[in-house]
Amino acid sequence: MKAFTYERAKDPVAAARAAARPGAKFLAGGTNLLDLMKIEIEAPTHLIDVQDLGFDKIEPTPDGGLRIGALVTNTAMAADQRVRRDYPLLTRATVAGASGQLRNKATTAGNLLQRTRCPYFYDPNMPCNKRKPGSGCGALGGYSRQLAVVGSSEACIATHPSDMAVAMRALDAVVETVNPQGRTRAIPIAEFHRLPGDTPHIETTLTAGELITAVTLPKPIGGTQIYEKVRDRASYAFAVVSVAAVIQSDGSGRVAVGGVAHKPWRVDAADAAMSRGAKAAAGELLAGAKPTQDNAFKIPLVERTLAGVMAQARAA
Amino acid sequence: MKFETPAQTNPIDRLKVVGQAHDRIDGPLKTSGLATYAYEHHREVPNVAYGYVVGSAVGKGRIKSLGLDEARRAPGVVTIVTAQDAGPLGKGDRNTAKLLGGPEVDHYHQAVAVVVAETFEQARAAAALVRVDYERGDGRFDLDELLKTAPLTGGDSQEGSGSSPEHRVGKFEEAFGAAPVKLDQRYTTPDQSHAMMEPHATIAAWQGDELTLWTSNQMIAWNKADMAKTLGIPKEKVRLISPYVGGGFGGKLFLRADALMAALAARAAKRPVKLALQRPLMANNTTHRPATRQRVRIGATKDGTITAIAHESGSGDLENGGPETAVNQTELLYAGANRLTSMRLAVLDLPEGNAMRAPGEAPGMMALEIAIDEMAEQLGMDPIAFRIKNDTQVDPKTPTRKFSERNLIRCMQEGAERFGWDKRRAKPAQVRDGRWLVGMGVAAAFRNHVSRPSGARVRLGRDGVVTVESDMTDIGTGSYTIMAQTAAEMMGLPLDKVVVKLGDSSFPASAGSGGQWGAANATSGVYAACVKLREAVAQRLGFNAADVAFEDGQVRSGNRALPLTQAAQDGELLGEDRIEFGKLGKTFQQSTFGAHFVEVGVDAYTGVTRVRRMLAVCAAGRILNPQTARSQVIGAMTMGVGGALMEELAVDTRFGFFVNHDLAGYEVPVHADIPHQEVIFLDEADATANPLKAKGVGELGLCGVGAAVANAIYNATGVRVRDYPITLEKHLERLPSIA
Numbered sequence A: 001m002k003a004f005t006y007e008r009a010k011d012p013v014a015a016a017r018a019a020a021r022p023g024a025k026f027l028a029g030g031t032n033l034l035d036l037m038k039i040e041i042e043a044p045t046h047l048i049d050v051q052d053l054g055f056d057k058i059e060p061t062p063d064g065g066l067r068i069g070a071l072v073t074n075t076a077m078a079a080d081q082r083v084r085r086d087y088p089l090l091t092r093a094t095v096a097g098a099s100g101q102l103r104n105k106a107t108t109a110g111n112l113l114q115r116t117r118c119p120y121f122y123d124p125n126m127p128c129n130k131r132k133p134g135s136g137c138g139a140l141g142g143y144s145r146q147l148a149v150v151g152s153s154e155a156c157i158a159t160h161p162s163d164m165a166v167a168m169r170a171l172d173a174v175v176e177t178v179n180p181q182g183r184t185r186a187i188p189i190a191e192f193h194r195l196p197g198d199t200p201h202i203e204t205t206l207t208a209g210e211l212i213t214a215v216t217l218p219k220p221i222g223g224t225q226i227y228e229k230v231r232d233r234a235s236y237a238f239a240v241v242s243v244a245a246v247i248q249s250d251g252s253g254r255v256a257v258g259g260v261a262h263k264p265w266r267v268d269a270a271d272a273a274m275s276r277g278a279k280a281a282a283g284e285l286l287a288g289a290k291p292t293q294d295n296a297f298k299i300p301l302v303e304r305t306l307a308g309v310m311a312q313a314r315a316a
Numbered sequence B: 001m002k003f004e005t006p007a008q009t010n011p012i013d014r015l016k017v018v019g020q021a022h023d024r025i026d027g028p029l030k031t032s033g034l035a036t037y038a039y040e041h042h043r044e045v046p047n048v049a050y051g052y053v054v055g056s057a058v059g060k061g062r063i064k065s066l067g068l069d070e071a072r073r074a075p076g077v078v079t080i081v082t083a084q085d086a087g088p089l090g091k092g093d094r095n096t097a098k099l100l101g102g103p104e105v106d107h108y109h110q111a112v113a114v115v116v117a118e119t120f121e122q123a124r125a126a127a128a129l130v131r132v133d134y135e136r137g138d139g140r141f142d143l144d145e146l147l148k149t150a151p152l153t154g155g156d157s158q159e160g161s162g163s164s165p166e167h168r169v170g171k172f173e174e175a176f177g178a179a180p181v182k183l184d185q186r187y188t189t190p191d192q193s194h195a196m197m198e199p200h201a202t203i204a205a206w207q208g209d210e211l212t213l214w215t216s217n218q219m220i221a222w223n224k225a226d227m228a229k230t231l232g233i234p235k236e237k238v239r240l241i242s243p244y245v246g247g248g249f250g251g252k253l254f255l256r257a258d259a260l261m262a263a264l265a266a267r268a269a270k271r272p273v274k275l276a277l278q279r280p281l282m283a284n285n286t287t288h289r290p291a292t293r294q295r296v297r298i299g300a301t302k303d304g305t306i307t308a309i310a311h312e313s314g315s316g317d318l319e320n321g322g323p324e325t326a327v328n329q330t331e332l333l334y335a336g337a338n339r340l341t342s343m344r345l346a347v348l349d350l351p352e353g354n355a356m357r358a359p360g361e362a363p364g365m366m367a368l369e370i371a372i373d374e375m376a377e378q379l380g381m382d383p384i385a386f387r388i389k390n391d392t393q394v395d396p397k398t399p400t401r402k403f404s405e406r407n408l409i410r411c412m413q414e415g416a417e418r419f420g421w422d423k424r425r426a427k428p429a430q431v432r433d434g435r436w437l438v439g440m441g442v443a444a445a446f447r448n449h450v451s452r453p454s455g456a457r458v459r460l461g462r463d464g465v466v467t468v469e470s471d472m473t474d475i476g477t478g479s480y481t482i483m484a485q486t487a488a489e490m491m492g493l494p495l496d497k498v499v500v501k502l503g504d505s506s507f508p509a510s511a512g513s514g515g516q517w518g519a520a521n522a523t524s525g526v527y528a529a530c531v532k533l534r535e536a537v538a539q540r541l542g543f544n545a546a547d548v549a550f551e552d553g554q555v556r557s558g559n560r561a562l563p564l565t566q567a568a569q570d571g572e573l574l575g576e577d578r579i580e581f582g583k584l585g586k587t588f589q590q591s592t593f594g595a596h597f598v599e600v601g602v603d604a605y606t607g608v609t610r611v612r613r614m615l616a617v618c619a620a621g622r623i624l625n626p627q628t629a630r631s632q633v634i635g636a637m638t639m640g641v642g643g644a645l646m647e648e649l650a651v652d653t654r655f656g657f658f659v660n661h662d663l664a665g666y667e668v669p670v671h672a673d674i675p676h677q678e679v680i681f682l683d684e685a686d687a688t689a690n691p692l693k694a695k696g697v698g699e700l701g702l703c704g705v706g707a708a709v710a711n712a713i714y715n716a717t718g719v720r721v722r723d724y725p726i727t728l729e730k731h732l733e734r735l736p737s738i739a
């Protein structure tokens, strides 16, 4: 870990300004950032702790939705009565992630911004375009069982590992931010994470210093909400794939998938195909997929997992 | 004491303390954080500096140049040691690769430098500034490719399982060719990591030319010798202290880089140095269980009598390493007149393969016991009936040589009853529970018992407390407790009048912890020492040693009785001895047996397997403490589930390393994976084994579990997977269609 300076921000815009300086980074729960700093994959020279900014509340929005502060812990969010009642998908996805201890520290914003779990990214001796642009991709042609099958590039086949974000994608969440100039904006989650292209080190559409203040959820949409996380062990493991679905009684619905792409994966045509069954919807979701030999199984796995989710919804 | 004839009735047979369930006596220290593990000896060793190991960035090659200036200038740095300035080093007898690499690099993450600084954080930061320029060599990393030309090679696990390059009885090929029912299948097991909770860790301190190591180690005497040999100093100058070990599973049998690098660093820094291997280094820097490629052929008559059985295994290791002895159990487990076992060994430049819990049998049984299940199905027999039919009470190669005790059939039958085996549907894929395909599987458990000399010293203090001293280790197994139970039984005392001190090389050398030999041998050493102490007590009290009884704190002979404490009132009494073994282990085949039963559910949609319940029935000689033994067995069963369902070091054959080298990438079971376990110990006492009539059990609990899981999966799905771990993709698209 490199030496760094530390401040505890008292004001969002000042925090954003401080973060716009080269080498500066926000610190929330620290469960991802500090781990990466210990092995110098992240090496900020200055940390701006944002826990005192008052972003730890969950409030209703005027249009009947919910505004979840950027610093609300994953535990608090998942346990919130309104979230559990109106957005059960989000609670289910969130508690499927990490462990109780980690969720007590992990925050809404930090979870969205957690970095990939590609093992080559984690090993500084290996080439990795995300860690060291231009060094190559160690995972391509290597051990890639966990990695992406769709939306990937020649430069990077990493996945986004979050569970929470997959549910938020299905729920059409919006990320609210403030920038160093004090301007706020609302970024639909679909536009928040980027595909790797040839710049896999740039993972979101956030600009320099831009601070996440909250994530809002639109008005509840009802339906049967199911988060199915497929993993090799029963708990405390990242998803091999995950399916977040909201299914209405007429069989229509929406679906987002985790563990398959550089971002939570959702495709309009797949939503439209939901009422035609898992095969149709999965076919749309994974159209153009380019799996590796190690992870080609994710294609049938997504379809089968979705089929299971649909059967469960029918039985509900 | 030399143990040459089967044990007669002795004081242990009273079973007042031995054989009783008892909480581990070191439990309160552990739960309150007062048990000092290797990294925690703050009180004994002030003024430590912190070491951080730099591992090689290449799998094979040589160091062209080392740039240390920047690291040396970093804040807090005390010194840096590399092969350039470590002085001449030898190599221990038991590690294959040298522990400090450079200029030649033998494997990925081999230590190439240790950075010493005032704080851990400074050492870690400076380690990142060490610049090493490598010339990448051509490594041999592809096991399947290399096995095509690998020679037949014999070997010994050093843990009770060994085989010759090729071992034949009768005429296998002829008999197999003629057999009316045949099976010929291939199975694979992956490289596995010990992944113990406590990393390899050491504090090293020099006083003049004497080295003391507080370390985490299973085999104190081996490591004292290998450390001395590596440093080129007399053995007497090395002291090891390892009172508590946070798991080892064979990964801490041998001298490893933590100890050597700490010793070198402390010498260079001229002050004590502590270091722990960082988790991401462990999989590639230390040893692992080697992958195997196995082939099993079985021929039988229509009534299910095995007439021919062959088990061949290939594995790889560094130059001068050894094979994974995966075929040994097949020489002994089932009858059959015509037999063949063989091993091939490829030279690989991956990290060092070596012992991991039940080396040989664990992966060997994973293959053999699927094959038995497959054969039973072909024969239309119940897999338990097939095993019973082919049971043997003698060593198939030398029929005059009997098993000392062999209760495999009873384990199977008792387990079948307890588990509800009769509810299993012989035809696979018949049972559904919602989306879950449900199945049951069984496998035999087999593991040899190993006798090793073991010493101990017992003192009777003026306060009437008996203190046991031995270099035996407690790697979480319960050694403290069972050794205390042994002394208490021998001296006629309650358990709280016994204190046990372990893991110090200044105490008498013991069998150590490995190969499931620890419990039986270390307690036999205590037995021998107690016999000496009893003689001393008898003499002091003026009794005839031959007819005294030690009971309830009293020493009794005829109708005369004196309190035991009286013997020590003028000064402590001491008994020291060592158990040694004669030929009984050769005259008899001493093995342990069991049966593993598993019920699984396989998600018909996702192919994910979850274990629902497990049962182990073990016949392993006298069980010294059913509570700690149970803990050993359920831990082993858990490890077996890991091996069956998730554990695999992924090999990158381009760069030559294990890719998933941390606990996020290398998954082991969590609580949620293990909902229900039950263990039954058959009442058995093996008088040929030792005075305690005990054998090992800690590895038996693992052998066969993987196959029982695999067989249960097959019973659930009707899809046979022969490549471990059985992750969902191995059967996903062949699962029965979802109704």
Ligand SMILES: Cc1cc2nc3c(=O)[nH]c(=O)nc-3n(C[C@H](O)[C@H](O)[C@H](O)COP(=O)(O)OP(=O)(O)OC[C@H]3O[C@@H](n4cnc5c(N)ncnc54)[C@H](O)[C@@H]3O)c2cc1C
Pocket: A025, A026, A027, A028, A029, A030, A031, A032, A033, A034, A035, A050, A070, A096, A097, A098, A099, A102, A105, A106, A107, A108, A109, A110, A111, A112, A113, A114, A161, A162, A163, A164, A210, A211, A212, A213, A236, A237, A238, A239, B664
């Ligand atoms: C062992 C382990 C297992 C895990 N398993 C799972 C799992 O199964 N599923 C899953 O989804 N997750 C899992 N996680 C990841 C976990 O969810 C994340 O580490 C956590 O959500 C990150 O939140 P944080 O608040 O700690 O972020 P931090 O580590 O504090 O920050 C992460 C990033 O976000 C930035 N950031 C933080 N707050 C803001 C803000 N307000 N505005 C702008 N940028 C900000 C930081 O600068 C940093 O770059 C696991 C983590 C661990 C360590």
Ligand code: SF4
Pocket: A116, A118, A119, A120, A121, A127, A128, A129, A130, A131, A136, A137, A138, A139, A140, A147, A155, A156, A157, A158, A200
């Ligand atoms: S997949 Fe992406 S993160 Fe992984 S090694 Fe390649 S570039 Fe790096």
